[in-house]
Amino acid sequence: xxxxxxxSLQANSRAFENEALIKPTGxxxxxxxxxxGHPGSDQAPDLNLYGVQMLGMGLGTLIHELxxxxxxxxxxxxxxxxxxxxxxxxxxLMAAGVEVHDIGLALSPVAYFAQFDLDIPCVAMVTxxxxxxxWTGVKMxxxxxxxxxxxxMSRLKAIVLGGDARTRSGGGYVRQxxxxxxxxxxxxxxxxxxxxxxxxxxxxxxxAGAFAPQAxxxxxxxxxxxxxxxxxxxxxxxxxxxxxxxxxAMRDAVLEHGADVGLGFDGDGDRCGVIDNEGEEIFADKIGxxxxxxxxxxxxxxxxxxxxxxTGLFTIDPIxxxxxxxxxxxxxGHSYIKSRSKELGALAGFEKSGHFFLQPPIGRGYDDGLxxxxxxxxxxxxxxDKSMADxxxxxxxxxxxxxxxxxxxxxxxxxxxxxxVAAFKAKVEAGDMxxxxxxxxxxxxxxxxxxxxGGAWGLVRASxxxxxxxxVVESPSCAGDVKAIFSEIQAELAKHPEVGAxxxxx
Numbered sequence: 001x002x003x004x005x006x007x008s009l010q011a012n013s014r015a016f017e018n019e020a021l022i023k024p025t026g027x028x029x030x031x032x033x034x035x036x037g038h039p040g041s042d043q044a045p046d047l048n049l050y051g052v053q054m055l056g057m058g059l060g061t062l063i064h065e066l067x068x069x070x071x072x073x074x075x076x077x078x079x080x081x082x083x084x085x086x087x088x089x090x091x092x093l094m095a096a097g098v099e100v101h102d103i104g105l106a107l108s109p110v111a112y113f114a115q116f117d118l119d120i121p122c123v124a125m126v127t128x129x130x131x132x133x134x135w136t137g138v139k140m141x142x143x144x145x146x147x148x149x150x151x152x153m154s155r156l157k158a159i160v161l162g163g164d165a166r167t168r169s170g171g172g173y174v175r176q177x178x179x180x181x182x183x184x185x186x187x188x189x190x191x192x193x194x195x196x197x198x199x200x201x202x203x204x205x206x207x208a209g210a211f212a213p214q215a216x217x218x219x220x221x222x223x224x225x226x227x228x229x230x231x232x233x234x235x236x237x238x239x240x241x242x243x244x245x246x247x248x249a250m251r252d253a254v255l256e257h258g259a260d261v262g263l264g265f266d267g268d269g270d271r272c273g274v275i276d277n278e279g280e281e282i283f284a285d286k287i288g289x290x291x292x293x294x295x296x297x298x299x300x301x302x303x304x305x306x307x308x309x310x311t312g313l314f315t316i317d318p319i320x321x322x323x324x325x326x327x328x329x330x331x332x333g334h335s336y337i338k339s340r341s342k343e344l345g346a347l348a349g350f351e352k353s354g355h356f357f358l359q360p361p362i363g364r365g366y367d368d369g370l371x372x373x374x375x376x377x378x379x380x381x382x383x384x385d386k387s388m389a390d391x392x393x394x395x396x397x398x399x400x401x402x403x404x405x406x407x408x409x410x411x412x413x414x415x416x417x418x419x420x421v422a423a424f425k426a427k428v429e430a431g432d433m434x435x436x437x438x439x440x441x442x443x444x445x446x447x448x449x450x451x452x453x454g455g456a457w458g459l460v461r462a463s464x465x466x467x468x469x470x471x472v473v474e475s476p477s478c479a480g481d482v483k484a485i486f487s488e489i490q491a492e493l494a495k496h497p498e499v500g501a502x503x504x505x506x
Contacts, residue, residue, distance in 0.1 A: 056092020
């Protein structure tokens, strides 16, 4: 057994240099994320290197508990401290009796690919994804292509914070070379885009800059590089394809160069954002629907998994209906959509944040921004007489709200949502109408998503990462419908004083 880590320690102190610091809030539902700090920052760190080492020992202990072969792929993203964090994690893993296979600088999907390439069951990718400079974290898994969900993360947290990590013999270290090159060859294997396409590749100076341009060129397209030089200070904006600064820069580059599409990648390369040839952002759920429409004739009868925040157009789309495809709405979160896609044997899973889980024969089931980009390019290649904007306009029309996030403390948000779910279920059971219409479906897998006759829907759920609720509304009819459904939700939430004011109004 090990000693228990501290929840806080004074930086620049003797204790900080000798004892483990791990703030408990860094353990999240499906990964771990802490403020590590950087030179010049005044913010107190949540984690030190001894804390990372203890995390590695805890992860190694869990791997032995799970009964899998104690071998693990480990990689790191491009930040000034990521290599040090990774090496501390590796020391802990080796102390716990795990054989470490270090693949060096990598994207998260490169680490996932390495599990298959090297035939190793476990993975630990040191990355803070799109978070700003100073953050670090780890994405973990022990059952490829899946990553940890809440059960595994809860157990890991208990082991680490309880001081229950155990040392074992048998640990070792192997420095693997050539994995990145094999990944790049694999992601472009068999892909030859025949249609002349000009593509803006936007990487926000994150790790994807070392991979995306080369992979896209190997697929046969002309690449205009945008912020592909590695710079962990992220001088223009964080590498996040949901960030408006990055999206606006992508739009400007697409219009300046007359590009056919803009593809943006986050800091660890597992997400992809899309700007069409007219400079319009296409939200990830709509990209998912476009890809599903493209794939349905090739794979009739397929199932698609989407998160509960995603557009309801999947259920009423005529092309998906024509080809016998089904859609399953599931919990928001990349580990949930990934595992659900595997469970159902879905052709693909789409999460609104930009994670795409393309299953065999298209992908291996893990989220990979370059595989998603490849699917977008192949869709354009299969539609040589249509632009990206044409394909966007071909989608059925819908009116949606922004994602709204009224404040609600972490300690009470799940109880509030339980009460809101119960209230809406009671309305349905009593035969009450909502916005003057009958409720035809109520999904409580992640909060409550109720769908009305005609396809309009509303969602209330608790945020997984912040002290907020999440509210989304969409209608295929009109903007006034969105406002009416929002009023129903707002009236219900007004009964709960724990819920703050809405950050936006419709």
